[in-house]
Amino acid sequence: MSSKTARRIGSKLLFYIPLALTLILVLVPFLWAISTSLKRESDIMSPVIHYLPQPITFANYISVWNENSFSQYFLNSVLVSVMSVVVITLLSVMNGYAMSRFKFKGKSAFMLILLATQMMPVILFVIPLFLIFKNLGLINTPYSLVLFYIVLQVPFNTILMQGFISSTPKEIDEAGMVDGAGRFRIIMTIIAPIVLPGIVATSAFAFIGVWNEFLVAFSFITTPDRFTIPIGLKFMIGEFSVQYASLAAGSIIGLIPPVLLFMYIQRYLVEGLGGAVKG
Secondary structure (H helix, E strand, O other): OOHHHHHHHHHHHHHHHHHHHHHHHHHHHHHHHHHHHOOOHHHHHOOOOOOOOOOOOOHHHHHHHHOOOHHHHHHHHHHHHHHHHHHHHHHHHHHHHHHHHOOOOOHHHHHHHHHHHOOOOOHHHHHHHHHHHHHHOOOOOHHHHHHHHHHHHHHHHHHHHHHHHHOOOHHHHHHHHHOOOOHHHHHHHHHHHHOHHHHHHHHHHHHHHHHHOOHHHHHHOOOHHHOOHHHHHHOOEOOOOEOHHHHHHHHHHHHHHHHHHHHHHHHHHHHHHHHHHHO
């Protein structure tokens, strides 16, 4: 083997090995969860490892959906996520437009505060907001979660939207104003369609953040019929036993909405993230 061929092979290995390693690290837990969800509990607890379900059973999905109140957890997660994402997206677009188009006193300090909030741990916000929401009677309601997620996610998404909106020329706004449109109408009918990929990307990441959130939901919600999916999954892990099959089936069910969402919006997502990188 010539030195040139050896270098070419080495270069390809250097390129492909990290990709293959990353793919394995991502896919193995996912495939193992699918396999576990399709096994019988006796096969899971068997000392002999069964890599593939033999036979395949969907009883775990039926059981977790009907008997573990998972359908209620699912609806609660959908309700909280949709309400949160709608408000987060609307506020982020309006804030992003203001930050992009207007000059005002304290703008730099405001941006610095937004950035600083992203460096703070979530637990820092839990206690003060818990006390505030408790006084308002919002604890153990979905509204406490929605408000918390808005507080948590609007700063970062505002920064993202500012980048997207800043990439659009200001002359578009001026043309709209010449035609008699106000600022709100310009944002909704002119700017929003142009930065739609960015809005979709921002909304998607907000949805994933809300859908998977555990700490706040676990702290603010105490009644089982108001649990979201992450809390419901946590309570399948008992003190002395773990419902592995139900836990895996519930995890896969909880994964379905984000996967479907990303499959549907992947075109917008790539365009949006591309715009963010350029910005």
